[in-house]
Amino acid sequence: MSFDGLFTHAMVHELSQLLTGGRIARINQPYPAEMVMVVRANRKNHPLLISANPTYPRLQITAVPYKNPAVPSNFTMTLRKYLEGALIDSISQVDNDRIVEFTFTTRDELGDTQHLKLIVEIMARHSNVSLVNQETGKIIDTIKHVGSDQNRVRLLLPGALFRMPPKQERTNPYLPNQHYPKLFSQFQGDQAGLAKALQHQYQGFGKDSAAELAAELLAADNLPTAYEGFLRHFEHPEPVLIEDQRGKQRFEAFPPLDPTGLTITHFATLSELLDGYYAAKAEHDRTKELAGQVLKVVNNELKKDKRKVKKLNQELADAESADDYRIRGELxxxxxxxLKAGMTEIELPNFYDENRLLQIQLAPELSPSKNAQRYFTRYNKLKASVAYDQEQLALANEEINYFENIVSQINIASPADVQEIRLELEQQGYLRVRRQKGKKQRKVQPAKPELFHTSDGSEVLVGKNNLQNDRLSFKLANKNDLWFHVKDIPGSHVVLRNPAPSDETILEVAQLAAYFSKGRDSDNVPVDYLPVKRLHKPNGAKPGFVTFRGQKTLSVTPKRLPN
Structure with a gap:
């Protein structure tokens, strides 16, 4: 089931029972399109997640921890100003649409009572969150600003009058109506046709909801009982996560009529269900969202370095023909x-090649001696450029490896890891340092490496970015611990905290090192391992770069260990 109008109805019912009368204790915006309001109700804190993410828009109570940015957004500061300490009067749904209204009572700077609305629109890429003055109807701020150049019908900007989205000509299924018997008679026996007709007729029906209602109507002896019973499911939900035989998951407010071939997991609340469904998906999406600017910078640097390598290789290829210029100068x-003044070319015997004639181009505006000198100058320039080009080529290839490693780290990163990768690129001068006037820059410490355990209980630490890798390999690891890294491709530093492990344990850790690398999707990945004491970091080397000798190598299939 998608987060359609019916699921919104069920979620509003759950949140209303839990949060009505509660007070806003804290507001944060951990990601650009997502905010968390901590509501203190019934002597307990409830973190309310409101997401306008275009891929995963929703609202729910969440138990997933979030790391807040060092500098709060303007929208966060506005909400803190107007809503911190406010009481929630009501939580309601607009008709059966994916629009939820939170009404608040608070006090302004003068101590006068103020009534505000937070309007949440759960509509894919049009999702938004708007804070509105209930008395004037004007927008105080929105999580996404929408100007007239983006939407000619609705202006979603501070100071503008808030207007609801255009209303669709569909019936609210919770209002008294007699549409479904007529539709049933038209599509009797045709579940797909009936589902499509129900979706077109009724407001808030997603594809899955319409298909489920159609199945229940076709199997029912009494249509009104089946229809009303279906809607009552959303007043008293039985949240389930459903997985089909192909491994595809979906969430539902209640178990399906036909569970054949499905794996069903039950949850206590709708919010717990959404945490279970969205945890990994939303985490990956947030990582991509946060990594957008970082990836843009990294990809631009990669393009520049690859162009530079191409140019340097061409110059080195040209330098291989430097002797041709020297021979022409000597001849x-x-x-x-x-040679005569004004000549454009001349054929001379080449005493380096059995006196065969060699045709030499001349500059007519130059004297004979200057023409000869011109070839010597070109020869000397090409020979002198070889050492410089080789040095620059080595640096460019080193930087390409560095940035390809960054890209590999982003692919396996969490949002917190992306923040550290950004910090690293700022320290290396590839990204501008974000500073706010009058505020001291907060020092960010690298997060702890991720912890895993082998089958014999040994601890394994995995660095998820270069700052973590350096800290793990040269500060946290003991000299007799074993260090693992994939051979010749980007990957994490992995440390086994067991100086005398079994062959089985070494194999497990090598598989984990291959999993946290660019070779994750390969079947056969070579992994080097050696004691930490043999690692060396050259002076001035980039974060994450090490040298070593005396390693052993295993070829393994990537596999993740339990945390």
Missing amino acids: LTTYLGQ
Whole structure:
């Protein structure tokens, strides 16, 4: 089931029972399109997640921890100003649409009572959260600003009058109506056709909801009982996570009529169900969202370095023909008397090649001696460029490896890891340091490496970015611990805290090191391992770069260990 109008109805019912009368204790915005309001109700804190993420828009109580940014957004500061300490009067749904209204009572700066609304629209890429003055109807602020150039019908900007989205000509299924018997008679026996007709007729029906109602109507002896019973499910939900035989998951407010071939997991509340369904998906999406600017910078640097490598390789190829210029210069010097002013070319015997004739181009505006000197100058320039080009080529290839490693780390990163990768790029000068006037820059410490355990209980630490890798390999690891890394491709530093492990344990850790690398999807990945004491970090080397000797190598299939 998608987060349609019916699921919204069930969620509003759950939140209303839990939060009505509660007070807003704290407001944060951990991600650009998501906010968390901590509501103190019935002597307990409830973190209310309100997401306008275009891929996973929703609202729920969440138990997933969030890391807040060092600097709060303008929208966060506005909500804190107007809503912290406010009481929730009501939580209601607009008709059976994916629009939820929170009404609040608070006091303004003068101590006068103020009534505000927080209007949440759960509509894919049009999702938004708007704080509105209930008396004037004007917008105080929105989580996404929508100007006239983006939407000519609705202006969602501070100071504008709030207007609801255009209303669709569909019936609210909770109002008295007699549409479904007529639809049933038209599509009797045709579940797909009936589902489509129900979705077109009734407000807030997603594809899955319409299909489930159609199945229940077709199987029922009494249509009104089946229809009303279906709607009552959303007043008293039985949240379930459903997985089909292909491994595809979906969430539902209640178990399906036909559970054949499905794996069903039950949850106590709708919010717990959404945490179970969205935890990994939303985490990956947030990582991509936060990593957008970082990836843009990294990809631009990669393009520049690859162009530089191409140019340097061409210059080195040209330098291989430097001797041709020297030979031409020597021939011109030897036969200088045969050259005349104004000549454009001349054929001379090449004493380096059995006196075969060699055609040499000349600059007519130059004297004979200067023509010879021109070839010597080109020869000297090419020879002198070889050492410089080789040095620059090595640096460019090193930087390409560095940035490809960053890209690999982003692919396995969590949002917190992305923040550390951004910090690293700021320290290396690739990203501008974000500073606010009058505020001291907060020092960010690298997060702890991720902890895993082998089958014999040994601890394994995995660095998820270069700052963590450096800290793990040179500060946290003991000199007799074993260090693992995939061979010749980007990957995490992995440390086994067992100086005398069994072969089985070494294999497990090597599989984990392959899993946290660019070779994750390969079947056969070589992994180097050696004691930590043999690692060395050259002076001035980039974060995450190490040298070593005396390693052993295993070829393994990537596999994750339990945490």
